[in-house]
Amino acid sequence: MPPTPPPKTPEPEDNWPIPKFNLRVEDLDHPGAQLFFAALASPGTDKHSRHNSNGVLEALKYAVIASFEWLYAVPECAPTNVKQILLVLRPMDGVAYTFGSHHEKEIHFSLDHIENSRDRAREEILGVLVHEVVHCYQHNGNGTANGGFIEGVADYVRLHSSLAPPHWRRSAPSREDNWDAGYERTAYFLDWLESTSGEGTIRKMNAALSGEGVTWENARIFEIFGGAKVGALWRRYRVEMGGESVTEDDEHKSRKVEVDETAVRSYNPVYV
Structure with a gap:
C-alpha cells in the first residue's frame, strides 16, 4: 500500500x-x-x-x-x-x-x-x-457613515483590484469638487490618503466605524488616521494634484488638528 x-x-x-x-x-x-x-x-x-x-x-x-x-x-x-x-x-x-x-x-x-x-x-x-x-x-458607523465615503471605499477596493474602468482618471479636483462625491473621485482621494498617512489607513478607518455606539461623527476617522480634518486634507490633496495654488489662508487652514495621541496609540479595532 x-x-x-x-x-x-x-x-x-x-x-x-x-x-x-x-x-x-x-x-x-x-x-x-x-x-x-x-x-x-x-x-x-x-x-x-x-x-x-x-x-x-x-x-x-x-x-x-x-x-x-x-x-x-x-x-x-x-x-x-x-x-x-x-x-x-x-x-x-x-x-x-x-x-x-x-x-x-x-x-x-x-x-x-x-x-x-x-x-x-x-x-x-x-x-x-x-x-x-x-x-x-464594510463598516458604516451603525448606518451613519457619509454616503460618499461608503461609495468611495467600494471603488477604492475596485481600484486596488486593478479593475478600474478606462474612463476613470486620477485628475486634479477643482475648488467646486467635493471629497465625498463618492465613487472614483473619493476613491482616488482615499488612495492618496493611504499613501500619505501610511499603509493600512483605510483599513483602520473602516474598522473605526464598527462597534456599539459608534457614529460617523464620534469616530473622527480623518482626524485620527489622517491627522487633520477632512476639509484640510482635501485642500492638500487638491494642491498636490495641481488643482490649485496654495494661499496663506490655505496654509493656515491645512495645519494638522490636535489629536489625542494616547487614543491613537491605544486604538484596537474590534471587528464584527
Whole structure:
C-alpha cells in the first residue's frame, strides 16, 4: 500500500470566511445574461492576476476575497456575519445596488448595463461585483457613515483590484469638487490618503466605524488616521494634484488638528 500523502496545505483564500452564494437570473434570454455567462466561462489572459479565475462561483469568491484583503488584511479580522449572498441578474436602469440583513445580502446587477459593456464585459462584471461585495462587508458607523465615503471605499477596493474602468482618471479636483462625491473621485482621494498617512489607513478607518455606539461623527476617522480634518486634507490633496495654488489662508487652514495621541496609540479595532 502506498504511503498516505500529506494533507494539502490550504491556499490563503481557504482561510477566509466565504459565504454561501446563490444566483437568480430573471431573463435568461436577455443578451446581458448570455454575455455574463460567456464572459466568465473561461479564464482571463492575465497570468499574474486572480482575474483569470473562471466561472460565476469563482468570480464571486474573488470579489469577497478582494474585499477582505483590502479592508481586513488577515482572515482573523474579517467579518463572519454574512452567511449568504444572493446575486440577482435582471433588466433594470442603472448598474447595481446592494441591500440585505446582517446575515443575508442581495446584489442586484443590471443586465442592460452588462449588455452595454460588451467591449470589456469581463472586467466590468468583476469590477462591479467587487464594488457591490464591499458593501456587504464594510463598516458604516451603525448606518451613519457619509454616503460618499461608503461609495468611495467600494471603488477604492475596485481600484486596488486593478479593475478600474478606462474612463476613470486620477485628475486634479477643482475648488467646486467635493471629497465625498463618492465613487472614483473619493476613491482616488482615499488612495492618496493611504499613501500619505501610511499603509493600512483605510483599513483602520473602516474598522473605526464598527462597534456599539459608534457614529460617523464620534469616530473622527480623518482626524485620527489622517491627522487633520477632512476639509484640510482635501485642500492638500487638491494642491498636490495641481488643482490649485496654495494661499496663506490655505496654509493656515491645512495645519494638522490636535489629536489625542494616547487614543491613537491605544486604538484596537474590534471587528464584527
